[in-house]
Structures are given as structure tokens and as C-alpha cells.
Amino acid sequence: MLGRVRTAVAQLVGGLGPAPGAHACRGPPVGGGFSRPAFLQLTSEELQRADDHAGRAVQSPRESRRRLPWSTGYAEVINAGKSQHNEDQACCEVVVVDRRCSPRCNPVPKECTGEAEGQGRKDLYFHYWGLFDGHAGSGAAVMASKLLHLHICDQLRDLVDILQDSSPPPLCLPGIALELPAERNRAPLAQADVELPSDALPRFHLEKAVSHESLVIGAIENAFKRMDEQIEREQMTRLVAGGCCALAVVYLLGKVYVANAGDSRAIIIRNGEIIPMSREFTPETERQRLQFLGFLRPELLGNEFTHLEFPRRIQHKELGKKMLYRDQNMHGWAYKRIEEDDLKFPLIYGEGKKARVMATIGVTRGLGDHDLKVYNSNIHIKPFLSCVPEVRVYDLTQYEHCPDDVLVLGTDGLWDVTNDREVADVVTEVLMGYEPNDPCRYTMAAYELVVRSRGVLKERGWRLANDKLGSGDDISVFVIPLGGPGNYT
Numbered sequence: 001m002l003g004r005v006r007t008a009v010a011q012l013v014g015g016l017g018p019a020p021g022a023h024a025c026r027g028p029p030v031g032g033g034f035s036r037p038a039f040l041q042l043t044s045e046e047l048q049r050a051d052d053h054a055g056r057a058v059q060s061p062r063e064s065r066r067r068l069p070w071s072t073g074y075a076e077v078i079n080a081g082k083s084q085h086n087e088d089q090a091c092c093e094v095v096v097v098d099r100r101c102s103p104r105c106n107p108v109p110k111e112c113t114g115e116a117e118g119q120g121r122k123d124l125y126f127h128y129w130g131l132f133d134g135h136a137g138s139g140a141a142v143m144a145s146k147l148l149h150l151h152i153c154d155q156l157r158d159l160v161d162i163l164q165d166s167s168p169p170p171l172c173l174p175g176i177a178l179e180l181p182a183e184r185n186r187a188p189l190a191q192a193d194v195e196l197p198s199d200a201l202p203r204f205h206l207e208k209a210v211s212h213e214s215l216v217i218g219a220i221e222n223a224f225k226r227m228d229e230q231i232e233r234e235q236m237t238r239l240v241a242g243g244c245c246a247l248a249v250v251y252l253l254g255k256v257y258v259a260n261a262g263d264s265r266a267i268i269i270r271n272g273e274i275i276p277m278s279r280e281f282t283p284e285t286e287r288q289r290l291q292f293l294g295f296l297r298p299e300l301l302g303n304e305f306t307h308l309e310f311p312r313r314i315q316h317k318e319l320g321k322k323m324l325y326r327d328q329n330m331h332g333w334a335y336k337r338i339e340e341d342d343l344k345f346p347l348i349y350g351e352g353k354k355a356r357v358m359a360t361i362g363v364t365r366g367l368g369d370h371d372l373k374v375y376n377s378n379i380h381i382k383p384f385l386s387c388v389p390e391v392r393v394y395d396l397t398q399y400e401h402c403p404d405d406v407l408v409l410g411t412d413g414l415w416d417v418t419n420d421r422e423v424a425d426v427v428t429e430v431l432m433g434y435e436p437n438d439p440c441r442y443t444m445a446a447y448e449l450v451v452r453s454r455g456v457l458k459e460r461g462w463r464l465a466n467d468k469l470g471s472g473d474d475i476s477v478f479v480i481p482l483g484g485p486g487n488y489t
Contacts, residue, residue: 030086035142036076055079056454056462060447068092069127073479075450079413080462080472087134088411088474089145089244096122100157104175105209124160127251128152129478131264133411135361137241140231142369144244151226151249155219163212163253171207194314216252218389224367228387232370243368246389247278247409249480254397256407256482259389263412268394268482269424270405276420277392277407281365283348283355286349290357290364290384291328294347302379305358307342314342329460343449344406347384353416359386365389395481404428404435406445407480413473414453417464427479446479 021410036042036050040059050059061068062260068074068093069077078086117352134141162169224246234240245262258266260278283290287309294300294307301307309326322335325342336342350356350406357364358374359380372381408423418426427445434441455462455470462470 001170002025007287026360032161036086036094037074037145039090039092041072050076050101051078051085053078053338055078056457058447058450058454060367063201063443067439069094070424070481070483071439071442072129072447073087073444074477075443075446076476077450077454077474082472083474084275086137086474087136087141087242087244088413088476089132089134089138089141090476091128091130091132091145091149092478093128093149095126095128095149095153097126097156099151101457106413109283111442122164122250124156124163126152126156129249129409129480131247131409131411131478132367133245133247133262133264133413133474133476135242135244135363136369139239139243141235141242143231143240144246144367147230148227148246148248151223151230152248153218155226156216156252159215161221163215169215187199196488202241213393215392216250216255216257220248220250220257220391221388224261225388228367231368235370242289243366243370244384245363245366245411247411248389249407249409249478251396254395256394257391258394258407259391261367261389262363263415264410265412265415266407266409267420267423268405268407269427270399270401270482274399274420274424275394277394277436278390279414280392280412281386282362283350283364284352285362285389287348288328290347293384295328297383300345300375300380300383301347302377304344304374304377304379305347306342307347308342309331309346309348310342313346314338316343319343323345334381357381383444400435401482403441403481403483404431405482406431406442407478407482408449409478409480410449411474412478413471413475414449414477415469416473417455417468418449418453423449442479442481446477449477449479450475 023486036047036059040061042050042059048060049055056077058075059078072090072092074090076086077089078089107206130145130148132144132303156163158173167320180221210422231240245264246260247262247264247266248259249266250257250259258277260266263280263282264278266277268277279285291307291309294305298307307328311324314323318338319340320338322337325336326331326333345359349359350358353362356362358379360374360381361369362371364384365388367387369385370382373379374381406427408427410423414423426449430445430448431441434444451474453471454467455464464470464473
């Protein structure tokens with residue numbers, strides 16, 4: 001069913017021709033080299049300026065150019081020199097989802113022949129925003145920014161009519177079941193010997209209730225996995241360097257789905273209240289998952305690491321002594337007698353932003369990193385990294401939103417130096433300076449967030465207003481009004 005996704009980037013998915021301002025599920029070829037988000041529409045001179053580590057000019061969509069959906073605000077700035085280029089990428093699209101027409105359907109459903117027009121069955125579309133924070137190269141981030149929304153589109157193609165139907169989702173999609181070889185030799189059962197179950201009759205309450213919302217969540221989760229698999233395949237034939245954290249937002253049928261795999265974050269600011277819509281996935285926040293995997297599969301540790309955690313590195317002279325530790329089942333700490341195996345390097349080492357998996361990487365979820373190994377060894381780190389996002393849902397129909405209610409997305413370059421309250425205060429301050437129906441207000445809010453997180457260049461480097469060290473990382477920010485398309489214009 002996903003053959004077209006698996007073959008090549010250019011043949012990702014067939015679909016409808018794009019409607020005005022929208023893209024159907026058909027993927028463009030992925031270009032190589034340095035690039036910035038297409039919606040910025042940077043000239044060659046502006047592109048060169050955006051790549052300047054010394055000036056670190058903030059980039060945002062120009063008012064005279066194409067406006068982003070929902071009057072979304074966006075701004076970005078390059079790092080202070082930690083990598084050659086800005087390794088963040090961003091995407092903002094409106095995507096049309098056409099129905100999947102299975103060749104095995106017999107007869108062909110009317111919705112696949114175009115006869116559904118006028119029967120109340122409409123094509124589906126979703127709004128999409130994505131931030132991709134690359135590391136060890138921008139290859140994975142560039143590819144994900146161009147293709148993740150198309151994988152989400154493909155996963156939704158079986159659900160076009162199901163999601164628009166108020167009745168519970170069917171357990172099985174219509175089609176011809178595959179006949180297994182062992183079943184071909186069985187004698188046919190007489191009609192009286194078997195009674196086929198009917199979906200209209202209760203079957204001992206054995207079926208789980210599945211909501212439409214959970215179908216969308218599952219589609220997004222599967223899309224992340226398919227994207228990660230495609231990056232792995234593409235690495236065999238082309239250079240797709242590094243990996244990336246991925247933060248994606250899908251607006252579909254009145255609900256906002258925020259999917260996060262990595263250390264980028266999202267918050268909603270509603271009437272001054274802050275609602276977290278994601279959490280960071282780091283060696284500290286996922287300690288127990290990582291330790292449990294190391295416990296179950298010690299061969300992944302390469303006889304160099306221990307899955308146990310200690311407050312510090314253990315010295316050889318401490319063998320036989322009792323020291324504080326914790327394992328995969330523990331939230332607290334206890335004492336254990338130190339053995340020879342405990343002298344190995346801990347699977348998770350360091351605290352806060354300095355915590356690392358196998359002394360190498362500081363994030364535990366994301367896309368790519370298939371070739372990542374421990375330095376000077378053959379120990380692969382990818383088995384400990386998950387590409388599956390956490391998806392949180394916000395129902396826009398449950399609240400009446402004002403023009404100052406927004407969803408803020410940011411890569412870790414923003415959150416490393418700015419907390420949730422500071423972000424909310426900056427956004428509120430900027431929005432108060434513009435008329436509610438001014439579409440530029442959200443771009444200016446994103447711009448100000450990036451400027452304040454970057455800081456000002458002084459003798460001792462980039463400094464914030466309080467003279468603390470500013471962010472030297474790439475910074476990318478979306479500010480999305482929660483009123484949706486056309487509500488404030």
C-alpha cells in the first residue's frame with residue numbers, strides 16, 4: 001500500500017492537483033546543499049546575509065511577499081558559529097488529502113470515481129507547521145522539512161471519509177482479504193456451520209472504543225516512522241547527514257495536533273494562561289526508557305557501558321564499597337555494593353543540557369542519526385533513539401479565542417535562554433502594539449522573540465538584556481494565531 005512512498009522521493013504519493021494555496025500528496029525532489037525555508041523567498045543576497053555568523057541578521061517573511069496561512073508569524077537566525085550553516089529548517093503548508101483508491105476494491109467505491117460530489121463527502125485538507133532542528137549536518141532536517149507533511153497526508157488517505165463520519169470508525173477497511181497458503185487446503189465450511197459477525201450487533205463488548213482523534217494521532221505517529229525509514233533508505237544512495245529533532249503541528253477538523261520528537265517545544269498562550277503542548281525528550285526525561293532497553297539488551301552497550309546510574313563516575317579503589325545508584329525501575333536512590341561491572345561508563349552521563357546518551361548525543365527522540373556511533377567504536381546509538389513523537393491535542397472548538405491567543409513553536413535555541421513566562425510576556429507586549437486585524441503582528445512577535453533570545457553582540461559575545469549569555473544556537477520560531485484562517489482579517 002505504501003509502495004509509492006518507498007520507491008523514491010519524487011514518487012512519494014499520487015494525488016489531486018493542488019488547489020490554490022494548497023499542496024496535494026505529491027512530493028518534490030529533495031535538493032541538496034544549503035537552503036532556507038521556501039516561504040521566506042530569500043534572494044541570493046538575502047541568503048548570503050542569512051548565512052553570516054558575525055551579523056546574525058534575523059530573517060522573517062516580508063510583508064510584500066506571500067503571506068503564510070492563518071497570518072502565521074515566523075522568524076529565524078543562524079547560530080554564532082557552532083556549525084557552518086543554519087541547521088534548522090521550517091515548513092508551513094496547506095495539504096489536500098485525496099482518498100486512497102485500492103486496486104483490490106471490487107466494485108470501485110463511488111467516492112473513488114468522483115461520484116461523491118454532492119453526497120456531502122468532501123475532500124480533506126489540513127494546515128501544517130513544522131520545525132526541524134538538525135545536528136551533525138542539515139541533511140535529515142532538510143529532507144524532513146520537505147517530506148514529513150506528505151507522509152502525514154499519505155497516512156490520512158484511508159481516513160478521509162471515516163473522519164468526516166460521526167459514527168465510530170470501522171474495525172476493518174473494505175477490501176479483499178489476502179488468502180493465506182494454509183487456508184487454501186481447508187475444506188469449505190457449510191453455510192449453516194458458520195455465522196458471520198455483524199457490525200450492527202454487540203459482540204460481548206470485546207471491542208475497544210476507538211475515537212477519530214486517536215486515528216489522527218496514529219496517522220501522525222506512523223508518518224514519523226515512515227519518514228525515519230525513508231531517511232535511512234536515502235542514506236544508502238545519497239548524503240543525508242546527521243539527524244534532527246522534529247516538532248510538527250497539524251490542524252484538522254477543528255483540532256490542533258502537536259507532535260514532538262526532540263527538545264523543541266510548543267506552548268499555547270490563551271488569555272494570559274500558558275498551556276504546555278509538548279515536553280523535551282532528553283537523556284534525563286527518558287532515563288528509565290533508556291535504562292530499561294540497556295537492561296533488556298545488554299549487547300547494545302558493547303561491553304563499554306552500564307545501564308545503571310550513579311551520582312558520579314566510580315573509581316577502581318571504590319570496589320566493594322556501597323554507593324548510591326538507581327536502575328530502570330527506580331525514581332529514588334538506594335545503595336548497592338560496587339562490582340567490577342559498575343566501573344563501565346554510564347549509559348546516561350551528565351546533568352541538564354550537558355546530559356548525554358553514551359557520552360555522545362543530548363536528545364533521545366528525533367529523525368535520522370542512523371549512522372551515529374560512539375566515538376572511536378562500533379557501538380551504534382540509534383537503537384536508543386526513538387523516532388516516535390508524543391502527540392498532544394488541543395480542541396479549538398471548545399474555546400472562543402481572541403486575536404491575542406497564539407500557539408508558539410520554538411527550537412531549543414529559544415527555550416535554552418527564555419522560559420515560558422518570558423515568551424508569553426514578549427508575545428503579549430508585541431501584540432498590544434498592533435491592531436487586532438493587522439496580520440503583521442504575529443510576524444513581529446516571532447521576530448522579537450528571536451531578537452531577544454539572540455541578544456546583542458558585545459565584547460564578551462552575544463548578551464541578553466540582563467547581560468546573561470544569549471543563545472549561540474540556531475533559533476527558529478512560529479507564532480500561530482488560534483483564531484484560524486480569516487477570523488481576524
